[in-house]
Amino acid sequence: MFNLFKKKTLPSSVQDASYADFGFLVFENTSEVIQAERLLKSKGWNISVKGPPPEIQSGCDLVIQFPLIEQLNILRFLEKSLIEPLQVVPVAGPMLKPVDLFQVKDLGDFLMVRAANMKLTVEKQTTLIVNISGGGCPDVPYLACEMVGKPLFSCPRPLDIGHTLCGYALGLAFEEMQKRCSQ
Amino acid sequence: MLAIAGTVPDPDPGLMIGRVDLVNNMIRLDGRSVPVNRGTPALLGAVVQTLKVFGETDIQGFLANDTGLGTGSRRLYQYLVDEAALSGISTLVFHYLQPDVDWHHKILFKLNEMADKPVMIADAGFMYAAKMSGQAKDYDLFTPDAGELAFLADEMAPHPFYTRGFILQTDNRVTDLVQRAYAHENAAQYLLVKGSTDYIMDQTGLLFSVDSPSVESMEAIGGTGDTLTGIVTALISTGMAIPKAAYAAAKINRVAGFYADPTPATQVIEMIAQIPRAVETVLKEDHGGSS
Numbered sequence: 001m002f003n004l005f006k007k008k009t010l011p012s013s014v015q016d017a018s019y020a021d022f023g024f025l026v027f028e029n030t031s032e033v034i035q036a037e038r039l040l041k042s043k044g045w046n047i048s049v050k051g052p053p054p055e056i057q058s059g060c061d062l063v064i065q066f067p068l069i070e071q072l073n074i075l076r077f078l079e080k081s082l083i084e085p086l087q088v089v090p091v092a093g094p095m096l097k098p099v100d101l102f103q104v105k106d107l108g109d110f111l112m113v114r115a116a117n118m119k120l121t122v123e124k125q126t127t128l129i130v131n132i133s134g135g136g137c138p139d140v141p142y143l144a145c146e147m148v149g150k151p152l153f154s155c156p157r158p159l160d161i162g163h164t165l166c167g168y169a170l171g172l173a174f175e176e177m178q179k180r181c182s183q
Numbered sequence: 184m185l186a187i188a189g190t191v192p193d194p195d196p197g198l199m200i201g202r203v204d205l206v207n208n209m210i211r212l213d214g215r216s217v218p219v220n221r222g223t224p225a226l227l228g229a230v231v232q233t234l235k236v237f238g239e240t241d242i243q244g245f246l247a248n249d250t251g252l253g254t255g256s257r258r259l260y261q262y263l264v265d266e267a268a269l270s271g272i273s274t275l276v277f278h279y280l281q282p283d284v285d286w287h288h289k290i291l292f293k294l295n296e297m298a299d300k301p302v303m304i305a306d307a308g309f310m311y312a313a314k315m316s317g318q319a320k321d322y323d324l325f326t327p328d329a330g331e332l333a334f335l336a337d338e339m340a341p342h343p344f345y346t347r348g349f350i351l352q353t354d355n356r357v358t359d360l361v362q363r364a365y366a367h368e369n370a371a372q373y374l375l376v377k378g379s380t381d382y383i384m385d386q387t388g389l390l391f392s393v394d395s396p397s398v399e400s401m402e403a404i405g406g407t408g409d410t411l412t413g414i415v416t417a418l419i420s421t422g423m424a425i426p427k428a429a430y431a432a433a434k435i436n437r438v439a440g441f442y443a444d445p446t447p448a449t450q451v452i453e454m455i456a457q458i459p460r461a462v463e464t465v466l467k468e469d470h471g472g473s474s
Contacts, residue, residue: 136331137279163250163253
């Protein structure tokens with residue numbers, strides 16, 4: 001099934017593992033890069049402007065390198081500031097895409113949706129969120145405190161109040177659950 | 184001594200350092216009380232409840248308040264690197280901490296310098312950082328669930344959110360994914376993979392698997408993976424060999440779930456309450472596993 005013993009060569013951008021937990025924000029033009037850099041730095045984020053790796057085919061000649069784990073928080077901030085990137089990619093693999101595979105499990109009176117490492121469970125009849133499990137970033141327990149016991153269609157959205165990629169994955173599971181429960 | 188480093192969701196910026204107790208279903212640490220629902224408090228609750236059976240109460244907690252911004256985690260990393268906090272610790276588990284490769288390097292450097300390096304266990308965010316750093320094999324045990332195992336098996340993914348679909352799909356066998364994680368040096372010396380069947384594996388392959396008692400609703404309950412990590416950590420701290428501890432912990436977690444008779448809406452504290460009884464049940468049995 002897998003080619004287990006052939007070690008892949010990582011892209012040049014990740015030869016140094018210190019950058020493995022960073023991502024690139026790709027913008028339409030340089031003036032957006034400069035504006036986004038100024039705004040993000042003013043909020044204290046650890047970012048820097050770089051040249052794009054060859055795998056990135058869109059955008060201008062500069063990208064912003066940022067802590068990938070904070071993707072959700074940074075994108076929300078840029079959206080509010082009306083400077084949205086064309087693309088967000090991990091430094092470790094610019095061709096990697098966010099998870100789009102959902103596992104759905106029917107547990108009788110309950111329905112569970114899993115996205116990547118995050119699981120969300122609702123009671124079918126009431127659509128109350130009864131549990132959140134999985135994940136490893138510190139906003140997961142926080143999100144669970146804010147969401148468990150609340151109705152699926154009126155509780156805070158993880159994409160609005162989460163901060164990390166685990167929060168992002170929970171947000172995708174949440175949207176998939178809303179889709180399924182509104183059918 | 185056993186120590187746990189992790190986070191709790193509280194906007195208060197201070198660290199909580201000190202001896203851990205479980206009082207009236209709340210974790211007590213450094214003069215503060217923390218509810219046990221999931222995450223590191225669930226792990227701490229399971230550690231306390233497991234060690235209670237052994238008459239052991241000396242448990243050290245290093246907790247930061249962090250709701251996902253990473254500030255609290257970085258404050259705790261700084262504390263662990265700067266202070267002599269880690270000396271005298273024989274078993275150390277890292278848990279829900281903001282993944283940060285740079286800080287991971289500093290912590291690991293400090294631990295590798297110690298004359299008596301503790302048994303090192305990583306789960307959740309710190310396990311992500313350990314994998315991303317390329318230094319996973321410096322750890323004695325990782326405790327991933329299915330989604331996290333796929334992430335360990337994907338040599339390109341910097342976080343489970345970016346795990347490639349062909350690895351994430353459910354028809355991949357756990358043993359194949361584990362082999363792939365070892366082939367790319369993205370696994371600890373031992374893996375305890377949590378799921379409908381729990382697998383205890385190392386580089387040589389499958390050591391044990393545990394699939395009973397089977398309590399399907401446990402998968403939906405937040406914190407049941409954290410309790411398993413807590414139980415195995417506690418057993419290792421008593422001197423039990425890692426594979427045997429992982430096998431016993433998988434059984435204990437399931438038996439505690441069975442005793443709690445949960446639905447998918449049950450909260451993990453109900454299961455934690457059953458851990459001492461489950462420990463006694465399992466340790467009385469023969470520890471031979473199926474492999």
